[in-house]
Amino acid sequence: MNAAELRELQAPLKAKYKEDPSAAKYTIRAVGRVDAASLDCRVATPRGDIVAGLHPATGGDGSAACSADMLLESLVACAGVTLRAVATALEISLRNATIAAEGDLDFRGTLGVDRQTPIGFSAIRLRYEIDADATDEQLATLLKLSERYCVIFQTLKTPPAMTAVCVRAS
Secondary structure (H helix, E strand, O other), X not given: OOHHHHHHHXXXXXXXXXXXXXXXXXXXXXXXXXXXXXXXXXXXXXXXXXXXXXXXXXXXXXXXXXXXXXXXXXXXXXXXXXXXXXXXXXXXOEEEEEEEEEEEEOHHXXXXXXXXXXXXXXXXXXXEEEEEOOOHHXXXXXXXXXXXXXXXHHHHHOOOOOOOOOOOOO
């Protein structure tokens, strides 16, 4: 896809969202079912179920997806798609690009070994390795815009308000 094709693809959406801002607002949903016989949660996706389980550092055997890994995988996926779209829009020809994310966790927190240890990632690093005929200035712009428009990056950088409720199943 080239820049003109991308603009053509997105033009009707942009026009619609400018005319009717409420049309741009979506609620994206994920549903998981806890397995009564194991410590797994089966997350339904349009591409098939994902079975999530404990990370080996918390007692899992590694056969199920780990939600912490899935978070980093989601970041990499979003960063990669966004990078490609931004490069296309800027007419920067990418020969190859690899995006890697790594995050630091201290599992003492999630296992309740030390109540002072925070639960969750203490740091996440995202690395773009890009092979392109681009100047350093173009690569800096590419990175800046990729970070700006990446939904997952921005969600992690500025966390949204979150709530949790528990209701009795009927």
